[in-house]
Amino acid sequence: MTLRVTLLVLALVVVSLAALALGPVSVDARELWRVVTGGADPVSRAIVLDVRAPRVALALLVGAALGMSGGVLQGALRNPLAEPWLLGVSGGAAVGAVLAMSAGLGDPSFLSLAAFAGALAAVFVVLGIARASGLRADPRVLLMAGVVVGAFANAAIMVLLATAPAEAARGALWWMMGSLGSAQWRDVARLGVVLAIVGPALLHWARDLDALALGHDAAAALGVAPEATSRRLYLAASLLAAATVAAAGLVGFVGLLVPHIARSLVGSRHRAVLAVSALVGSTLVVGADLAARTTRAPAELPLGAVTAMVGVPFFLSLLRRMR
Amino acid sequence: MSVFCFSSRGSTGKSWLTVIAAVVLAACTPAPDDRPALDDAGDPLPPPAVRSRIVSLNPATTEILFALGAGDRVVGRTTWDTWPEEARRVPDMGNAIRPSVETVIGARPDLVVLYASGENTDAARAFRAANIDVISLRIDSIAEFERATMLLGETVAEPGRARTVVDSVRGTLERVRAATAGRERPTVFMLSWETPLMTIGSGSFLSELVEIAGGRNVFADLPEPSPQVTFEEVLRRDPRFILGGPTTASKLGTNERWRLLPAVREGRVLVMDTLLVGRPGVRLGEAAVSLARLFHPGSIP
Numbered sequence: 361m362t363l364r365v366t367l368l369v370l371a372l373v374v375v376s377l378a379a380l381a382l383g384p385v386s387v388d389a390r391e392l393w394r395v396v397t398g399g400a401d402p403v404s405r406a407i408v409l410d411v412r413a414p415r416v417a418l419a420l421l422v423g424a425a426l427g428m429s430g431g432v433l434q435g436a437l438r439n440p441l442a443e444p445w446l447l448g449v450s451g452g453a454a455v456g457a458v459l460a461m462s463a464g465l466g467d468p469s470f471l472s473l474a475a476f477a478g479a480l481a482a483v484f485v486v487l488g489i490a491r492a493s494g495l496r497a498d499p500r501v502l503l504m505a506g507v508v509v510g511a512f513a514n515a516a517i518m519v520l521l522a523t524a525p526a527e528a529a530r531g532a533l534w535w536m537m538g539s540l541g542s543a544q545w546r547d548v549a550r551l552g553v554v555l556a557i558v559g560p561a562l563l564h565w566a567r568d569l570d571a572l573a574l575g576h577d578a579a580a581a582l583g584v585a586p587e588a589t590s591r592r593l594y595l596a597a598s599l600l601a602a603a604t605v606a607a608a609g610l611v612g613f614v615g616l617l618v619p620h621i622a623r624s625l626v627g628s629r630h631r632a633v634l635a636v637s638a639l640v641g642s643t644l645v646v647g648a649d650l651a652a653r654t655t656r657a658p659a660e661l662p663l664g665a666v667t668a669m670v671g672v673p674f675f676l677s678l679l680r681r682m683r
Numbered sequence: 684m685s686v687f688c689f690s691s692r693g694s695t696g697k698s699w700l701t702v703i704a705a706v707v708l709a710a711c712t713p714a715p716d717d718r719p720a721l722d723d724a725g726d727p728l729p730p731p732a733v734r735s736r737i738v739s740l741n742p743a744t745t746e747i748l749f750a751l752g753a754g755d756r757v758v759g760r761t762t763w764d765t766w767p768e769e770a771r772r773v774p775d776m777g778n779a780i781r782p783s784v785e786t787v788i789g790a791r792p793d794l795v796v797l798y799a800s801g802e803n804t805d806a807a808r809a810f811r812a813a814n815i816d817v818i819s820l821r822i823d824s825i826a827e828f829e830r831a832t833m834l835l836g837e838t839v840a841e842p843g844r845a846r847t848v849v850d851s852v853r854g855t856l857e858r859v860r861a862a863t864a865g866r867e868r869p870t871v872f873m874l875s876w877e878t879p880l881m882t883i884g885s886g887s888f889l890s891e892l893v894e895i896a897g898g899r900n901v902f903a904d905l906p907e908p909s910p911q912v913t914f915e916e917v918l919r920r921d922p923r924f925i926l927g928g929p930t931t932a933s934k935l936g937t938n939e940r941w942r943l944l945p946a947v948r949e950g951r952v953l954v955m956d957t958l959l960v961g962r963p964g965v966r967l968g969e970a971a972v973s974l975a976r977l978f979h980p981g982s983i984p
Contacts, residue, residue, distance in 0.1 A: 385789030403791055406813040411785045468805055522879075526909060531802050534781070541781060542805035658776050658783035 361632075364625050368636065372420075372643045379416045379650045380408055384657035418543040419646040421551045422604045422611060423618075424559070427641025429597040429604075430615030431622060431634045432562055435569035436593035437499045443615035444601030447506030447594070450612075451513025452482020453605040458517050458532045462524035468542055471535070472550075472606035479602030482509050487591060502594055537662030538611040540649050547607045554603040558596050559638070565593060566631035573628070613668040614641050617675050624678060644670065722819045722834070723799035724807060729816035734839045738787050739796040740779045743822050745770050746964035747832050748796070750848045751841045759790045765958070766966070784809045794838065796820065822963040823908050825856070825888050832965075848965055855968025856895055859975050862982050863897025869978055871898040871953075872922035872946070874931055875909055880917070884910045888963045896974035897982065898924070914940065922946055924978065928957040953977045 381392050387404050394400035395408045426444065433442040444450065456478020460471050489505035517536075521529050568589050571579040576586040601615065622636040648666040655661060720728050738759035739745040745764040748757055754769055759776040776786050779798045784806050787795060795810050797803050799821035807817045818838055820831045829849045836845020871893050873883040883889045884905035893900045901920040902912060925935065925946050932954045935941040942948050955961075955977070960970040975983050 384783050384786040403788060403813075407785045407788055410812055411788065411809065467801065525907070526881075527800060527802075530780075534802070541784075544805075653783075658786040659778055660781070660783065 361626055365636065365639070368625075368639045368643065372639060372646070375643055375647045375650070376416055376420065379419070379646050380412050382650060382654055383407070383412060384654070414545045414548050415540050415543040415649065416646055417545075417548045418540050418551065418607060419649045420642045421548065421555055422540070422608050423614060423641035423643065423645030424638035425551065425555050425600045425604045425641075426611065426614040426645070427618035427622070427637035427639075428559060428562055428634050429600040430617075430641075431619035431630070431637040432565075432569065432593050432597040433615070434619050435630055435633075436572060436590040436597070437503055438572065439499070439503060440620070441616070442503060444598060445610070445612055445615065446510065447503070447598065448482040448486045448509035448513070449479045449598050449601045450605065450610050451510040451517075452485075453479035453602060454532075454536055454610065455513045455516050455520075456481070457535050457609075458520045458524070461528040461532045461535070462520050464528070469546075472547070475535075475609075476602050476606040479598070479605055482513065483595065483598040483602070485509050487595070490591070499590055502590070534662070535609045536664075538609040538664030538667075539652075539660070540608050540663060541653075541660055543607075551603050551607045554600065558600050562593075562596055562600075563631055563634055565589075565596075566629075566634055569593065569630035573630075608663065610664055611645065611667055612664045613671045614644060617671040618644060620675065620678055624681070720834075722817075723821040724797070724804065724819035726807065726811075726817065726819065728834065729794065729818055729838055731837050731840050731842075732793075732816075734794045736790065736792045737794045737796065737839070738776065738790055738792040739764070740776065740782050740787075741796060741798040741820065741822075742766070742779075743828070743962055743964040744796045744798075744820055744831065744835060745773075746962070746966070747835050747848070748839070750965040751832075751836055751839060751844045753839050753841065756839075758792060759787060766962075766964070782806055788813050788815070794818070796835070823886055823888065825891050825963070825967060828888065828963045828967060829853070852965060852968045856971055859897075859968070859971040859983065860895050863895075863975050863979055866897055866979055866982065868897055868899045869923035870901045870920070871924045871926050871978070872901050872917055872920070874925060874927035874935075877931060879911050880914055881909050882912050882917075884908060888967065889960070892960065892967065892971050892974055893926070895971050896978055898974070898978045918943060923951060925952045926955055926974075926977070927952065928961075929954050 381387055381389065385407055387408055391400055391404050392408065395405050430443045433444060433447060434440055453475040456474040457471055460474035486502060486505040486509050490501045493501050521532060524532065568584050571582045571584040572586060572590060579586050604611065618637050618641040619633060621640050622633045626632040626636050644667065648670055649663055652661045652663045652666045722728055734753065735756055736758045737748060737753060737756050739748055739757055740761050742761065742764045745757065745760050746766055748754060749767050749770060757773050760770055760773045761779045762775050762777060763779065764770050774790065777783050780800055780802050787810065792815055794816045797807055797817060797819040799819035803819065807819055810817045818834065820834065822828050822831050832845050832849050836842045873889060875881045875883055882902045883900065884907045885903045886906050887908035890900045890903055901922045902910065923946060925932065932952050935947050935952050946952065956973060959966055959973060972983055
């Protein structure tokens, strides 16, 4: 296990360095070194430090946050398909973003705020439905409430897009496909703060996830209140996902796929699963973003599509091995 | 005026005095042309200077820069900037919206001309952070074309040539207007997109061109540049001509639904050269000539 983790860290470092060095404008290793030590050409400096570095850093954080968020949701709801997007977060965020854009408030920082607010609103609606349903002990209720809220959000988005001006509709579509194209240090700092608070808390609560995995009765016997705990975990994981949406739009598939990879590597103890999910998620998103901005350079592919294209074959091979 | 401005500062908190003070103060703020001008994204205009490396990410502004004689200093363009012919030799940097920031910075420009759109604000900020001058322009109407040309002329230190370009385009447009004046003006439906059905409203230079060329845009009452309309409304307005691009217009004659329109049934579908007519650039005059020849054959030799 130590060897596997070491290899994962190594992979992340290699991918990140490649992401700093590669792009439409080539910066060779020697120039990259001069950028770090000073004395490089100002244009290379601007490209590496101001354009690429915040982008790679944001990709790292987005991947880590989505990986952890997915790992927690799959554990808390005891469902291997659970992921932030299935549970209403993406739908709520998209409604917020599309509303802002069709109202002509497409300014990037306002957009992230609107997406974040939309995601949180959806999360509270889901919790409200689960609470009102009376089926408190059943983890499927959160799942169903999430799917229903997501479906409603989709309908709302279609209505908004059909009536929005062409420019707003294109902007909204781009946003829903996920992109790190406008990453700034400000975005890195915001997501970093959220991850620094929620991440350790989730690792701390990993034992509760282990208890929930034994079933509700066993968890209760171990002193873990099943409903309250899964609600708390759902809320924390969704908060993390909402913060990534505000920074990068909808980056699909990471939250679903990464925890499965993590479990195949380190077993089912949640502390290890969550830590490795963060590591694998970072590597996947940094790599996918590198592919997104180099395969069709100088044009870019949508990040969400690349993560899914890379992820689906991987996921299928994983399913085969599990049989 | 300055006396009023001075005395208003002594006003007390009484509401009517405050109102008067506000009116007087408003009158004292400098007239719009005294203020430093802003570009179409609301950012300050870059200073006039002889530019040696320009990246232009908008087909219309690339045309304008070549017309200003700055074409040999354009070092980057979008995929869609194909006129004049020499522009094709300039390195292609991709899209006009959400451009590849590092490709542009890598070309070491001293001026970037952007299409003014909310989606480009991040790119504009990144270029300014790299100490590159940025001007964001939006051209929907003929007046905006003239304004953009004058602003670009000032920015690249060619104001005289900018004036010449504007005067020459204006001259051609006036000649077309004169040649079609007094003729019966046919109604025209411009088909810009089929699903959803979209046309051209009075906010677009295309609507202006149709009027100058002696036609009447059936949807000139809609203010947006490219509004969505219903097919029923097109039927009701019964245009004399349908005007479209080569790919869409050629299919209409065999389409059952489109044949409900008398203009389609009777073969009055006009095909325009979208690369010439579709862009608010320096060939606006030529575009008007080509439309006038379609609406009024023989009006212009």
